[in-house]
Amino acid sequence: MTLELVQVNFKARDDAALGRFWAQALGWSMSSEGPGVTNLEPVGFDWPDPSAVCVDLVRVPDPETVKYRVRLELATTSDAHQAELAARLEELGATHADAGRGDVPWKVMADPEGNVFSVLEPRELYRDTGPIAAVVVDCADPRGMTRFWGEAIDWTVHELSDDRALLRSAKGVGPYLEFRRTSHDEAVRSRIHLDVMADPVDDQAREVARLEGLGATRADVGQGEVPWVVLTDPAGNEFCVLGRG
Structure with a gap:
């Protein structure tokens, strides 16, 4: 098994502007590998490394039709840190989002393009994760997703x-x-998806074949000739196996 979960990919109207928001939110550095692509990673990070799941933002012409199936949850170290982070994110352009959860200790927010995320209250489980506590995927069957993804990336x-x-x-x-688990799960193209990469990267074709054997299927989202392969997992979630550009 040679696959690593390396980044979360956001489709964005303005990758640079949204990238600036998330770079400041996470305290990460910001770079670009080309027009319409913004890359975020911890300062001094030697990519890829499991100590962080990076963020990649790609400009697309119409990112409006979304299903918030994948989202980030941010870690905090104290009640004061949670309040300070939420206030700072509002200054950067985030808004509070009504997720219908009532009185809960975490804060549900949306970034400047409407992507929902949470600022968690301090939890011991997430004390050493870095700024991103968890990447959350809503689904109908967590056990089934674990069977696929546990085999796919061996976490x-x-x-x-x-x-x-x-x-x-x-x-x-x-x-x-x-x-x-959510009762409102449906197969809708999401604005946010996971990217995995083979190590070594030249094992991409072998890993894609292995994923297909686990139940993944190839997907055509209009990507054309690109060095990555677009797949969907058994629940219909789009993800990409990166290759050598």
């Missing part, structure tokens, strides 16, 4: 129930990947 399962599954790098570093 350690820390919690598994009918309602929730938590996975993390076997090295015990970086954010968690969480599959959370």
Whole structure:
């Protein structure tokens, strides 16, 4: 098994502007590999490394039709830190989002392009994850998602129930990947998806074949001739296997 979860990909109207928001939110550096693409990673980060799941923002002509199936949850270290971070994010252009959850200790917000995320209250589980506590994927069957993704990237399962599954790098570093059961799951193209990469990258074709054997299917989203392969997992979530550009 040679696949690593390396980044979360955002489709954006303005990749540079949204990138500036998230770079400041996370305290990360910002760069670009070409027009319409903005890359975010921790300062001094040697990519790829399981200690962080990076953020990649790609400009697309029409990112409006979205399903918030994938989102980020941000870690905090104290109640004061949570309040300070939420206030700072508002100054950067975030808004509070009504997710219908009532009185909960975390704060649900939306970035300047409407992508929903959460600023969590301090939790011991996330004390060493870095600024991103978890990448959350809503789904109908957390156990089924764990069967596929646990095999796909070989992460350690820390919690598994009918309602929730938590996975993390076997090295015990970086954010968690969480599959959370929802009653409103449907296969709709999302604005945010996961990117994985083979190590070595030349194993891309072999890893794509292995993923297809696990139940992934190839997808055509108009990508054309590109060095990555677009797949969907068994629940219909789009993801990409990166290659050598």
